[in-house]
Amino acid sequence: MLGFMMNHRTIRVGALAPLSRPGFLEAGRHIRAGVELAVTEINEAGGVDGRPLELLLRDTAGTPARAADAVRAFVDEGAVAVVGEYHSVVAHAAAGVAVEVGLPFVCSSAVLDAVVDAPTDMVARIAPAQSYCWRVYADFLVAAGYREVALVVQPDLYWSSGARVLKASLAERGVAVSVVEFDAWVVDALVADVVLLLVGYPEPAVSLVKAVRADPRLAGVRIGDPAGRVEFPEWAGLVGEAGADIPFLRYMPPELPPLGVRVAEGLAGLLGERPSFVAFEGYDAVQVVAEALRVGGLDRRGAAAGLGSPGLRVAGTRGTIGFSRDVGDVLQWAWPPVHVAA
Structure with missing residues (x-):
């Protein structure tokens, strides 16, 4: 293996993950495990056309500016593609720069529909779009018999978009929906049998859960x-x-x-715990890049051509991955498995 690594010029692939606050550290750790395992396995199997992958991992800290800077740095470092990211607003920033500089981006976990501002084949996504998966969630709530739902929203691009999807999907099925912007007095405005948290984590989500549970007026709220x-x-x-x-x-x-x-x-061996779907998404994103390189060529243009190839099919951990241009502004796996889990 050492000789293999020394005698072949590596193919560099960038990866984005929130590995420090205010990013969601747990998600970042699982993305990291997924992308690192995929790179290791690809290299142990001989690399891509005989050339090993080299992973360039950058911490976004859950902030758009750091993600944008990282994408520009990947270009300077010779990366042929970039994968990852969990936070939708961060992925939006990364995708914008990726399109600008011509670096293919396989978005692993961010679901915001508007992950780009204009249609492009430079961005592919293996997570579902929010307008699809959150409608699945609305269907579950209706089937479960909930008729009064409160959405506590911390306004931003992602949460506000999710609130619109849920409100429209639930209202058309006869569910009463109230939208409450998060502030210090939010508990006083809650009248519902279900409260859904569309807010940041760990704060204000944790404080909000504790406030609801401490209020006797809301003893029956789920x-x-x-x-x-x-x-x-x-x-x-x-x-x-409690939450x-x-x-x-x-x-x-x-x-x-x-x-x-x-x-x-x-993944369980790397993490020391059961892997989340986010870890599988990270693994699959690297496998998509590797297959795109095999199909299109071993540079940025080749990766982009491979991603856009109508016949691209990738054996993923959760099913065969293929992309459609017909369901949004990016190349989209339509659809990854989605279910509502306890």
Whole structure:
């Protein structure tokens, strides 16, 4: 393996993950595990056309400016593509620069529909679009019999977009929906049987859960987090079962295919815990880049051509990945598995 690494010029691939505050550290750690495992396995299998991948990992800290700077740095360092990111507003910034500089971006986990400002084939996404997966969540709420839903929203590009999707989807099914902007007195405005948290994490989400649970007027209210942060052990450590009354969105099939089972074991070994869907997304994003390079060529132009190839198919951990131009402004896997999990 050492000779292989020394005698072949590496193919550099950038990766973005929130590895420090105010970013969501748990998600960043799982993205990192996924991309690192994929690179290791590809190199152990001989690389891409005999050339090993070299991972350039950058911490976005959950901030758009750091992500944008990292993408520009990847170009200077000779990267042929970039993968990753969890926060939608951060992915939006990264995607904008990626399009500007001509660096293909495989977005692993961000679901905001408007991840780019104009249609492009330079960005591919393996996470579902918010307008799709949050409608699945609305269907679940209706089927579960909830008829009064309060959305506590911390206004920004991502949460406000999610609130619009949920409000429209629930209202057309006869559910009463109230939208409450987060502030110090938000608890006084809650009248519902379900409160959904569309706010930042850990704050103000943790404080909001504690405030609701401390108010006797809201003793029967159930609390949910559509965005899937309940998936991570940190959530349980901070709020316990108090903030997980309602199932959450998880981008996994009911049962993993054989590849997913094998990768799950490797991820668990790296993480020391059960891997989240975010770890699988990171792994799959690198596999998509590798296959795009095999199809299109071993540079930035080749990666872009491979991603845009109508016949591109990638064996992913959660199913075969292929991209469509017909469901949004980016190349979109339509659709990854989506289900609502306890």
